[in-house]
Amino acid sequence: MRIQALWRYPVKSLLGEKRQSLAIDERGVVGDRQYAIIDETGKFGSGKNTRRFTRIDNLLSLRAVTKGDAPTVEFPDGRAIDVVADDIDHRLSQCLGQPVKIRRETEQSHFDDSPVHLLLSSDLEKLQKSLPGSKIDVRRFRANVILEDIGHLSASDLVGSVLTIGDTRLLITHKTERCRMVTAEQEDLEFDPRILKSIARDFEVDFGVYARVLKAGTIAVGQDVEIGSERALRANNQELGI
Structure with missing residues (x-):
């Protein structure tokens, strides 16, 4: 698995910017929302x-x-x-x-839910196949990290996993519940209510996953992603005396 694309949204709910790299700190993606x-x-x-x-x-x-x-x-x-x-x-x-x-942002977080939002390319492909007449585009889902998955996992399979990307570590905490935002018109994308209906039918309304930051660092497009478990990480930390 590797990073296919990275996005940041400096102002909440506005269109964002595609990046080649992102700095990650304890809050999440630096400069996001x-x-x-x-x-x-x-x-x-x-x-x-x-x-x-x-x-x-x-x-x-x-x-x-x-x-x-x-x-x-x-x-x-x-x-x-x-x-x-x-x-x-x-x-x-x-x-x-x-x-x-x-x-x-001051005391009240601007995040809808969690600091880092991830999608899998395999889920995007599955959704596109179920809606051949729709344009399934990553911009609709406002994720920070798009993971290219050659093993055809679903994002829900990652819940509880620890992703290691260089020095950065992210704990996948839970799935992303979707709302009407994914149907909204933006740039060249038309309003499309079929998308949310398909997510509800095929993904139980959840599409993507949220993560919290275990270790800060910088991530980049093309970088390899290692998948491990939180239990294995704790055992490794105990062995190293961390």
Whole structure:
């Protein structure tokens, strides 16, 4: 198994950036979901309504990229504005049709669930085969790490495993429950409700896995991934006196 692709999303719920490498620390992917758009009630802008999130249309018409110390938001008209610019809140509010502000993460995490999100290429292929008329694209699922699996595992098979990628170690904790976000229109991808229905039917609504960081490091596209167990890792650490 190896890393096929890497993605980072500097601003929660906006389009992200494809990367050749990612730094991983105790929080997760460095710079991932570091900023979020917040409405007047203090809820995070998203494609869904929950206790923490509020649905804001057109978030996926905006892209966040990192070109310096702080991310830049790219607007549909071609403008690019730093998230720390004085007029960023006004520009975002105009674009999204409601008062919003963009803020850096503080005490409350911007993650939906867990620090690192992974997908397997074999699951993407299986979903595409079940929906030949749909465009199954990794962008729909907003994962950080796409793993190329030649053994045709399912991501659910990895739960409880420890992935070693160079010096980095990730513990796969649980499966990713999907919502309507995977059906959303973005860039060249059309709104497609069949995708969530197929995930519910063939994957019991779960598609991908979450992980927490056991050891920080840097990971890169093309890097080999070793799969082990948490029990084996504990035994190895005890033997080494760690």
